[in-house]
Amino acid sequence: MIQIIFKPELHKFATSSDFVKAFGLESQDLILTNEYIFQPYFGQMGLKSQVIYQERYGLGEPTDVMVDAILHDARKTGCKRVIAIGGGTIIDIAKVLAVAEQETVDDLYAQGTNLTKKRGLVIIPTTCGTGSEVTNISIINRTRLGTKMGMVSPAMFADQAILIPELLEKLPFGVFATSSIDALVHAVESALSPKATSYTKLFSYKAVEMILKGYQIIAAEGQGARIKLLDDFLAASNYAGLAFGTAGCGPVHAMSYPLGGQYHVAHGESNYAIFSGVLKNYRELKSGGELARINSSMAALLGCEQEEVYGALEGLLDTILPRKALREYGVKKEDLPEFTRSVMEKQQRLMANSFVPLDYNRVLKIYQELYD
Numbered sequence: 001m002i003q004i005i006f007k008p009e010l011h012k013f014a015t016s017s018d019f020v021k022a023f024g025l026e027s028q029d030l031i032l033t034n035e036y037i038f039q040p041y042f043g044q045m046g047l048k049s050q051v052i053y054q055e056r057y058g059l060g061e062p063t064d065v066m067v068d069a070i071l072h073d074a075r076k077t078g079c080k081r082v083i084a085i086g087g088g089t090i091i092d093i094a095k096v097l098a099v100a101e102q103e104t105v106d107d108l109y110a111q112g113t114n115l116t117k118k119r120g121l122v123i124i125p126t127t128c129g130t131g132s133e134v135t136n137i138s139i140i141n142r143t144r145l146g147t148k149m150g151m152v153s154p155a156m157f158a159d160q161a162i163l164i165p166e167l168l169e170k171l172p173f174g175v176f177a178t179s180s181i182d183a184l185v186h187a188v189e190s191a192l193s194p195k196a197t198s199y200t201k202l203f204s205y206k207a208v209e210m211i212l213k214g215y216q217i218i219a220a221e222g223q224g225a226r227i228k229l230l231d232d233f234l235a236a237s238n239y240a241g242l243a244f245g246t247a248g249c250g251p252v253h254a255m256s257y258p259l260g261g262q263y264h265v266a267h268g269e270s271n272y273a274i275f276s277g278v279l280k281n282y283r284e285l286k287s288g289g290e291l292a293r294i295n296s297s298m299a300a301l302l303g304c305e306q307e308e309v310y311g312a313l314e315g316l317l318d319t320i321l322p323r324k325a326l327r328e329y330g331v332k333k334e335d336l337p338e339f340t341r342s343v344m345e346k347q348q349r350l351m352a353n354s355f356v357p358l359d360y361n362r363v364l365k366i367y368q369e370l371y372d
């Protein structure tokens, strides 16, 4: 059994210019980024690298249509290395660029995990959520199938992952909130996965602790307090990435995908909409084991009894990002059986990592409980 995968080399730099000095960017490098992230930090450096701004191909999270258009333009650059500087969308697309030549997104999904690396890949996250810099999975909204799906292959690991806390300073509070809640969900889901090991749990539990303590400081001191915590949040997100890169995410992610895919709810927010519903149902089905351990750990951090842990957790998270009921996103009651079918049919990769097996009726029950 795999204990933990440490694949990309992990680097950290205080500033973006320290990174550029160390990595010597050249004309055969293709930087995939967003203009509002790239310009303030790299715009004045006179880099010879080619640059693609993702937002010129569409807004929001990656779709098959958007990625195919970027692949088309990237092919023309003849680049030998892709450098991703951005949030989850940029990172997910860059991983596809690293394994594609003439193929479309549908072609790549059809090849399963048998992809080969075609270009070098360097990933620099600019949110504190995805942990995606150290994983080999890309999530793309397959618009023709009406849901998000993971593309996974050993070839999609970055060669180097780079942490530069400075790049998070301009992150709006809303993005900080959704991305860090995503990291918390990664940490909790990976801890509860049957694939968790003592090694992955070191990272999961440490990430939970750092994120909850950080939220407590923000709840007490205000949103501006996050700036002094960015280093911690970036590390916590990376720890959670290392944990779920081996142990996997689970039903919270699986059940959030139809919501994100059809109603365009940001990934971290759609996870938060599902998170406590799944945890409460786990507790109804099986109260001992790792669930008891993580509940006790979170209760200690939150200063409450174990029985009250989910209420206390929601109370704290609501100060960071108020949770909405599914109907507030426009979801209709009649969508719920379709959401459930989609999860049971298309998200088995994630559902296999459930703390306890969840069947159709249980998944539907969770959606119904989260509806109002």
Ligand SMILES: [Fe+2]
Pocket (backbone or CB within 6 Å): 130, 182, 186, 253, 267, 271
């Ligand atoms: Fe996630």
